[in-house]
Amino acid sequence: MTSQLSAAPGTQPPGTVPLLRSITIQRPAMSEHGLLDYITRDESLVWSRHGEGTIGFGQVARFESTGAERFALARHWWDAISEAADVQDPLQQPGTGLIAFGAFAFSFSSSYASRLIVPKIVVGRNETCSWITYTVADPEAELSAEAAETELAGLLEDYSPEHELGAGADKLVAGQISEQAYRESVLKGVSVIESGAVTKLVLARDAVAELASPIAVAQVLRQLALRYNDCWTYSVDGLIGATPEMLVRVRGDFAEARVLAGTLDRATAPSDDPDYAHRMLLEDEKQRHEHQLAIDSLTEQLGPLASGMDAPDEPFVLQLPNVWHLASDVKATLATRADGSVPGVLDLAEVFHPTAAVCGTPTKEAGRILRELEGMDRGPYAGPVGWIDTRGNGEFGIALRGGVVESPTSVRLYAGCGVVAASDPAAELAESWAKMRPMREALGI
Incomplete structure (x- = not known):
């Protein structure tokens, strides 16, 4: 059984629980395509159905673990992150505020490292509203609606190239x-x-x-x-x-x-x-x-x-x-x-x-x-x-x-x-x- 706790480069050293600050802001209604419009970068974190869900960009904290205790270790880490974080979330809905995306190995004997990842930017949509969440580990970083939208705009401008489908060589x-x-x-x-x-x-x-x-x-x-x-x-x-x-x-x-x-x-x-x-x-x-x-x-x-x-x-x-x-x-x-x-x-x-x-x-x-x-x-x-x-x-x-x-x-x-x-x-x-x-x-x- 192994575990690794880390944050994004330049924030907290490995082995510590980073002190995160997060702000969630409600946004105008999305287009009929919903979250589909935001799936533009290959490294994005995605959870979406019927145009609703969440998409994450970047990383401010990360946890990895293997073995039979992978769920328990991840839960303890997330509890520590949640308790230490300063979260501004006026919406208080499932998926708003600070969130982490996760993927876990099927077997305790797998070499695959189960992981939780806290994104820097999250764009979300449910049946009632849309929102953006901006999370930072830098205590000096500006945390505001304007800073969140500026960060997102820069991410969306740098979209990933497409692949020619059905070319025959694949x-x-x-x-x-x-x-x-x-x-x-x-x-x-x-x-x-x-x-x-x-x-x-x-x-x-x-x-x-x-x-x-x-x-x-x-x-x-x-x-x-x-x-x-x-x-x-x-x-x-x-x-x-x-x-x-x-x-x-x-x-x-x-x-x-x-x-x-x-x-x-x-x-x-x-x-x-x-x-x-x-x-x-x-x-x-x-x-x-x-x-x-x-x-x-x-x-x-x-x-x-x-x-x-x-x-x-x-x-x-x-x-x-x-x-x-x-x-x-x-x-x-x-x-x-x-x-x-x-x-x-x-x-x-x-x-x-x-x-x-x-x-x-x-x-x-x-x-x-x-x-x-x-x-x-x-x-x-x-x-x-x-x-x-x-x-x-x-x-x-x-x-x-x-x-x-x-x-x-x-x-x-x-x-x-x-x-x-x-x-x-x-x-x-x-x-x-x-x-x-x-x-x-x-x-x-």
Whole structure:
């Protein structure tokens, strides 16, 4: 287990908690494109859906950690940051004031450093208003609406170049796990399930996009946000994508999650059968079984933390441009703890992760088997990604339908599929390709 605390160059030395000052100012309503107009820089921090969310620029503080205590260490650091900060936030809404963007490794054994990043500038939008937050670590820096707008204007003028899509020189190559190796791992997974060790495993694979010219991250994010507007488009330190699955959202004492398990590729669907998705998902025993395992796992973990919970008996079919999913939205009122507080979003992210939908059932045993069977380090794939504010509000999705930028011309894509006793290796491989389609399309491959 390791951890690193740091601030932006020229502010606080490593190993200290920087003393931050922050101001939030309400802004005029945005255009119909919403936050899409602000996704102009490749290094931006992004969390956006339906034109709402937050976009961060720059960095004034940063935390990194690996190991089993990565969530606890991040929470302690963020609590210390929040307690020490001078925050001027007249709006007092989820996401206003001082916030941090975060991405966490899927596994405690991963070499990927889980991280929280406090941006210098945040532009935000929700259903009622738009705002800008300006944060500094320099005690002499001017903190005002004028200074914030000047800083933002300079950032927006220096936009990142675009990448020529579909030029033909870009290609997708095998990653750590070949197609044949993946089919073999599915077969082994089915054997493990038939032995009774687990009832479900979620097996992942990777592929590498090799580009002829440097990736234009901002362009990819805009493509994802436009095509997959029902998903949460995210970007944190090279981890990019558009996830359909919300691990947990917290607003005060109210929490909710979107659970997905059960997938159907739209590319192979008949065009003259309007009931196809309903029949193949809602009426399919394998798909319903896989989905119910994920729901049961979440509600079992949430139960002790909630004073009331709404978990629907029937899932719905979520339609995305590439696939259909069985989906359920679980909502809960959080129980008050002995100290009078309620769990924050980082507390719940730690409790819920990993879900059965991205690991298996039971999750602890499935995780152990995955480390032996999968043959790769997932890094942040299928880990929590999102943001937190100083009041414990926040949103963390599951880092799906995305990839990790490993070099200016290389992006590693990931996808995973739920394996149960009835799984077919060829079908699971095809499903993994369908789940990589959003990133392949956005990259022009």
